[in-house]
Amino acid sequence: MALALAITVPAGAATAQQAGPDASVARPPAGVVQSRAAAAATKNKVLVGQNGNLSIITPQGDLLMYYHHGWIDGSANFSPGYDHGDGWNAFVKVISVGVNDSYDNMYLAIASNGNMYGYYWKHNEQRWVNPAGTLVGQGWQGTQKLISGGNYGYETQVYRITDGGQLYYYHFSGVPGEGGGFTESGLIGTAGWGGFLYATASQDHFYGVQSNGDVLFYKYNWAQDRWDNQGVGQVIHRNWTGGSCGFQTVQAGGYYGNGDVIYGVDGSGRLRWLRHSIISGGHYWYPSDSCGFIVGSGWM
Numbered sequence: 256m257a258l259a260l261a262i263t264v265p266a267g268a269a270t271a272q273q274a275g276p277d278a279s280v281a282r283p284p285a286g287v288v289q290s291r292a293a294a295a296a297t298k299n300k301v302l303v304g305q306n307g308n309l310s311i312i313t314p315q316g317d318l319l320m321y322y323h324h325g326w327i328d329g330s331a332n333f334s335p336g337y338d339h340g341d342g343w344n345a346f347v348k349v350i351s352v353g354v355n356d357s358y359d360n361m362y363l364a365i366a367s368n369g370n371m372y373g374y375y376w377k378h379n380e381q382r383w384v385n386p387a388g389t390l391v392g393q394g395w396q397g398t399q400k401l402i403s404g405g406n407y408g409y410e411t412q413v414y415r416i417t418d419g420g421q422l423y424y425y426h427f428s429g430v431p432g433e434g435g436g437f438t439e440s441g442l443i444g445t446a447g448w449g450g451f452l453y454a455t456a457s458q459d460h461f462y463g464v465q466s467n468g469d470v471l472f473y474k475y476n477w478a479q480d481r482w483d484n485q486g487v488g489q490v491i492h493r494n495w496t497g498g499s500c501g502f503q504t505v506q507a508g509g510y511y512g513n514g515d516v517i518y519g520v521d522g523s524g525r526l527r528w529l530r531h532s533i534i535s536g537g538h539y540w541y542p543s544d545s546c547g548f549i550v551g552s553g554w555m
Contacts, residue, residue, distance in 0.1 A: 279383040281318065281340045281374050284390075287366045289345040296344060298503075298555050301526075303518045305405050305509035308353035308360045309526075311336075311554065316344035320376070322358055327511050329528040329541075329548040339376065339383070346372075348395075350403040352411050353509065354430060361406075361430050363413065364388070369396035373431025385432030392437060399449050404456040405509060409435070414456050420449035424475075443475060443482075452496060457507040457515040462531075463488060464505050468496040472531075472538065491531065491538040495519070500527075500546040503555050519547060526551035 302310040307326035311319040318340025325332040343349065346364040354361055358378035365371050372388035395401075397418045404412030404424075411427040422444025429435025448454070451463035451471075461473040471488030475481075495502050501522025508516040514532035521527055527547035532539045542548060 302351035303506035304351035305353035348401040422448040
C-alpha cells in the first residue's frame with residue numbers, strides 16, 4: 256500500500272513503510288460506512304497508546320504504527336513505522352491501547368451505527384489476531400470523546416464522554432479476538448464533561464484542556480468511589496491552545512516511575528513529549544514551563 260504521507264522523526268528514525276507481503280492488514284468489517292466527517296478529514300488522526308505505542312490514521316484511511324523507545328525520558332528514538340491497516344477512516348472514533356508493557360497494541364473503534372470493534376496486533380508474530388475486527392459492543396452512538404485510560408496486565412481502562420456531557424468508565428479485560436471484553440462500567444460524571452476541548456486519562460488521573468488553554472487535573476478514588484478534591488479540577492498548566500504550543504491533540508501515554516507521560520501535537524504538526532508528576536501533593540512538569548520536548552514532525 257502506498258503511503259499518503261511521510262512522517263519524519265529526528266535521529267535518523269525511518270518513515271512509515273509498507274508491511275511485508277506476509278503481514279496481515281486490518282480493515283473495518285463489511286458494512287461499516289464512512290461518515291461525512293471522516294470523508295472530509297484532511298489531517299492525520301493521532302492515536303497514543305501506552306508505553307511508546309503510537310499510531311496514525313491518515314485521511315486516506317491507512318493505519319500507521321510506530322514505537323517510541325524514548326517514551327520514558329522524552330528522547331527522539333523511534334522504531335521504523337509500518338502501514339498495517341486500510342479503511343480506518345470509516346470509523347468515527349478510535350483509541351489505541353499498548354498491551355501489558357509490550358509492543359503489542361489493541362484498538363477499539365466505533366462505527367457510525369454505534370457498533371464497537373476491537374483489534375489486537377501481536378508484535379512478535381507481526382500479525383493481527385483478528386484482521387476483520389471483533390464486535391465487542393453496541394449502542395456507542397452519541398460518543399463525543401472516547402479515551403484510552405491505560406492497560407496494565409491485560410486490564411484496560413476506557414472512558415467515554417457522551418454528547419450530553421456525561422462521563423462513563425468501562426473496564427475491558429483481556430484482548431479482542433482472544434476472548435476479551437467489557438466486564439464493568441459506570442457513570443462517574445453527571446454533566447459538563449463535554450466542555451473540554453481535549454480530554455485524556457492515565458488510569459485514575461484525568462486531564463481536561465479548556466478552550467482558553469488551561470489544563471485541569473482530576474483524580475478518581477476508586478476505593479471510595481468518588482473524586483478527590485470534591486470533584487473540582489486543579490489548574491496545573493496554561494496556554495496549551497495558543498502561542499507556541501497551539502496543541503491540536505493531547506493524549507496520555509502511560510505511567511512510569513512517579514509520573515504520567517503526555518503527548519501533544521503542536522500547531523506546526525510537531526509531536527511533543529511531557530511528563531506530569533505529583534510529589535508531596537505538588538504538581539510538577541518535565542520539562543518545566545514549556546510545551547515539551549519535540550520528538551517528531553509531520554504528525555498532523
